[in-house]
Amino acid sequence: MSRTETELVTTAGSGRARRGAAFGRSGNDTAQGRVKNRLTNRWATLAALLIAVFWTVPTLGLFISSIRPAADITRSGWWTWFANPAVTLDNYRDVLAAGNSQLTMADSFLNSIAITIPATLIPLCIATLAAYAFAWIDFKGRNALFIGVFALQIVPIQMALVPLLSLFSRGVKIGNVELFGNLDAGVGYTQVWIAHSIFALPLAIYLLYNFITEIPAEVIEAARVDGAGHGQIFFRIVLPLTMPAIASFAIFQFLWVWNDLLVALVFADGKVAPITKLLAEISGSRGQDWNLLTAGAFVAIIVPLIVFFALQRYFVRGLLAGSTKG
Amino acid sequence: MSAFFSWIASLPALLQVVVVVIAFGAVIALLIFLLEVAPRSGRKYTVIRLAACVLVPLLAFLFLGSVLWAAAVAAVLGGVFFWLDYRSRQGAGYLFQLVGFLTPAFLLIAIGLIYPTIITTGQAFMNSRGNRFVGFENFVWIFTQETGIRTVVNTIIWVIFVPILATVIGLAYAVFIDKSRGEKYFKALVFMPMAISFVGASIIWGFMYTARPADQPQIGLLNQIVVMFGGEPVAWLAHQPWNTFFLIVVMIWIQTGFAMVVLSAAIKGVPIEQLEAAEIDGANGWQRFRNVTVQAIKPSLIVVLTTISIVSLKVFDIVRTMTAGANGTSVLANEMYSQWKGFELGRSAALALVLFLLVVPIIVYNARQLAKQREIR
Numbered sequence: 001m002s003r004t005e006t007e008l009v010t011t012a013g014s015g016r017a018r019r020g021a022a023f024g025r026s027g028n029d030t031a032q033g034r035v036k037n038r039l040t041n042r043w044a045t046l047a048a049l050l051i052a053v054f055w056t057v058p059t060l061g062l063f064i065s066s067i068r069p070a071a072d073i074t075r076s077g078w079w080t081w082f083a084n085p086a087v088t089l090d091n092y093r094d095v096l097a098a099g100n101s102q103l104t105m106a107d108s109f110l111n112s113i114a115i116t117i118p119a120t121l122i123p124l125c126i127a128t129l130a131a132y133a134f135a136w137i138d139f140k141g142r143n144a145l146f147i148g149v150f151a152l153q154i155v156p157i158q159m160a161l162v163p164l165l166s167l168f169s170r171g172v173k174i175g176n177v178e179l180f181g182n183l184d185a186g187v188g189y190t191q192v193w194i195a196h197s198i199f200a201l202p203l204a205i206y207l208l209y210n211f212i213t214e215i216p217a218e219v220i221e222a223a224r225v226d227g228a229g230h231g232q233i234f235f236r237i238v239l240p241l242t243m244p245a246i247a248s249f250a251i252f253q254f255l256w257v258w259n260d261l262l263v264a265l266v267f268a269d270g271k272v273a274p275i276t277k278l279l280a281e282i283s284g285s286r287g288q289d290w291n292l293l294t295a296g297a298f299v300a301i302i303v304p305l306i307v308f309f310a311l312q313r314y315f316v317r318g319l320l321a322g323s324t325k326g
Numbered sequence: 327m328s329a330f331f332s333w334i335a336s337l338p339a340l341l342q343v344v345v346v347v348i349a350f351g352a353v354i355a356l357l358i359f360l361l362e363v364a365p366r367s368g369r370k371y372t373v374i375r376l377a378a379c380v381l382v383p384l385l386a387f388l389f390l391g392s393v394l395w396a397a398a399v400a401a402v403l404g405g406v407f408f409w410l411d412y413r414s415r416q417g418a419g420y421l422f423q424l425v426g427f428l429t430p431a432f433l434l435i436a437i438g439l440i441y442p443t444i445i446t447t448g449q450a451f452m453n454s455r456g457n458r459f460v461g462f463e464n465f466v467w468i469f470t471q472e473t474g475i476r477t478v479v480n481t482i483i484w485v486i487f488v489p490i491l492a493t494v495i496g497l498a499y500a501v502f503i504d505k506s507r508g509e510k511y512f513k514a515l516v517f518m519p520m521a522i523s524f525v526g527a528s529i530i531w532g533f534m535y536t537a538r539p540a541d542q543p544q545i546g547l548l549n550q551i552v553v554m555f556g557g558e559p560v561a562w563l564a565h566q567p568w569n570t571f572f573l574i575v576v577m578i579w580i581q582t583g584f585a586m587v588v589l590s591a592a593i594k595g596v597p598i599e600q601l602e603a604a605e606i607d608g609a610n611g612w613q614r615f616r617n618v619t620v621q622a623i624k625p626s627l628i629v630v631l632t633t634i635s636i637v638s639l640k641v642f643d644i645v646r647t648m649t650a651g652a653n654g655t656s657v658l659a660n661e662m663y664s665q666w667k668g669f670e671l672g673r674s675a676a677l678a679l680v681l682f683l684l685v686v687p688i689i690v691y692n693a694r695q696l697a698k699q700r701e702i703r
Contacts, residue, residue, distance in 0.1 A: 044501070045506075047498065048499060048506075051499050051502075052512055052516060055519065055582070055583075056515050056518075057547070058530045058533075058534050058579070059530060061530075061534065061547060073545065076543050077544060077545050078545070079547070079550070110340065111339060113339070113340065114339040114340060114342055114343050117343045117347065118347055122350055126430045126434065129354075129358075129427045129428075130427060130428050132427060137423065149431075149435070151689060151690075152435065152439055153689060154682070154685050154686055154689040155439050156678065156681050156682055157640075158640070158642075158659055158662050158663075158677075158681055159442060159443045159446045160442035160446070161666075162442070162666055162674065162675070163442035163445035163449075164437075164442045167441070188335030188342065189342060190331040190335065193346070198437070198438030198439060199438070201434060201435055202435070202439070230361055230362070230427070231423075235358065255520075259524065259526075260523075261523070261642070261646065261647070262642050262643065262659075276523055276643075280646065283528070283529055283532070284650065287532075293529050293532075297525075297526045297530060300523060300526050301521070301522045301523060301526040304521040304522065307521070308520070308521035309521075312514065312517075316587055319584065319588060320591050
């Protein structure tokens with residue numbers, strides 16, 4: 001992790017120094033200056049601009065359409081809006097009231113929140129505990145076990161969906177002793193909480209482990225010498241020091257759960273369906289009602305976009321830790 | 327336990343969140359407290375240990391509703407306490423703590439990943455109702471009829487094109503904007519689709535692809551461009567095999583940001599001395615890029631490629647939302663879901679197993695890299 005962090009620090013630091021440098025070739029003579037403008041010539045700038053535009057325009061089109069009057073959307077392209085800007089919030093009002101026989105879009109928005117928050121916090125806690133054990137409690141077969149957990153990321157959730165579902169409806173029994181009874185669809189969010197928590201664990205343990213091992217051994221040893229047990233070390237030292245990592249994984253998991261469709265289709269049926277499921281449904285049944293679809297899509301992506309832009313730094317850090325170590 | 331969850335389900339949605347988070351927090355806090363006091367000596371801690379030995383089985387009895395389980399929990403707990411005194415050589419309470427830290431994770435992983443994987447593997451060789459062994463019949467079905475082959479071929483197309491294109495575009499973009507003015511904002515623009523759900527992205531692109539009859543004004547941007555250049559509007563998602571590529575565009579749109587961010591960080595880690603040395607040796611910009619930068623960021627490149635490969639192998643949401651697999655666009659994950667919905671359990675499991683087998687080599691490669699790194703440390 002230390003490498004990645006210094007990288008990030010340099011990125012952040014040089015941003016200020018860089019401000020003066022010209023885009024394109026400049027006669028800058030310092031060592032840094034020469035490296036700076038290596039590949040940035042006019043064509044590169046143009047290509048970068050093109051990519052940036054291509055990556056932004058679709059979302060822009062969606063947003064503009066969502067605030068245009070419904071009749072306009074089907075009559076002319078969204079780009080004509082700039083010549084004739086008419087703004088309305090009717091689409092949003094309509095789509096929040098739209099839905100299927102069991103719930104409206106507004107309900108499903110609430111469902112998304114109710115599913116996402118526990119499904120983020122629960123695996124995070126459990127994974128932090130396990131990651132700590134892997135990092136700082138010595139035991140036989142630790143490496144093998146850890147690689148086993150890492151390798152469990154292989155299992156596509158498609159392998160686990162169906163048996164887990166029937167497990168939920170049957171309950172878990174060993175012999176004729178019930179470990180827990182059936183968790184039918186009637187019990188609301190429970191199934192989808194548990195499912196998301198389980199599927200998050202291998203990656204979460206692996207990512208958090210990467211951070212927790214980076215704590216200097218001297219710090220942990222010193223605490224041990226002072227008579228702290230694992231519980232105290234975990235709370236007083238490991239948790240505060242790995243808070244940034246925990247935050248970055250929390251953002252990951254939040255986005256993942258909020259944006260998920262597959263797990264929701266299987267485990268969150270009927271009244272507890274999240275917004276992605278309802279949106280996919282509307283897209284299937286009312287595929288030409290672009291006034292509803294654009295507004296609905298925007299409602300669904302606004303929360304992750306806010307989370308993303310507000311906490312981008314943590315998100316990037318988590319991404320880098322997860323990948324440069326892999 | 328079921329009663330507890332039923333009770334929760336009867337509350338308003340947001341209150342459920344609060345209750346569950348608090349309940350879960352309390353359980354974890356209790357666990358850590360027990361772990362902490364387990365190895366301590368002194369009368370106070372003996373009392374707490376004694377209380378734990380009574381309380382935990384009682385809780386087990388209340389939640390699991392069976393005397394047998396309570397007895398089992400009590401036996402385990404007692405055994406562990408005995409064991410930890412016995413094995414004080416490792417530091418008192420060693421085993422108890424280890425078990426305490428790891429059990430929640432392992433219990434969940436065993437129930438939710440390991441057990442289902444075994445079951446699914448078995449199902450793949452059973453008939454649609456899962457009660458008769460049929461050997462390789464389901465696999466023969468996948469690989470002999472046309473839609474099955476189409477599904478496999480499509481998945482392979484996804485895995486080849488998405489990682490390569492997303493990585494190349496991401497790398498190019500990262501290099502182009504490297505150390506430019508406003509780099510942060512340029513990055514955010516391309517990175518943004520990472521936050522958008524596949525479903526949302528499917529609708530965004532579905533709107534881009536919309537086609538209207540030639541005599542009406544186009545509302546999809548792509549067809550507007552086609553018409554502007556004098557062409558006929560195209561139904562992008564209707565024609566095989568190109569429609570798969572138009573779905574792939576959506577995935578590339580999402581994944582490029584990931585590639586760009588990771589590779590950009592890697593590029594910033596390339597030692598300036600090496601670049602300068604290459605320059606003194608007379609290498610031009612492209613040579614320096616190819617021979618110094620790309621060599622230095624190779625580990626990150628591999629990670630990006632493998633990560634995106636896995637995501638593309640498992641692609642489901644995009645296909646489901648945009649075409650639901652119609653017009654020959656289906657992929658393994660989508661077909662697996664469709665078969666399951668059609669009560670073809672065996673075929674569904676077989677498709678999942680094929681998916682699994684395709685993912686294995688990629689992750690084994692990744693895991694070996696990890697093992698190598700751990701050895702170095």
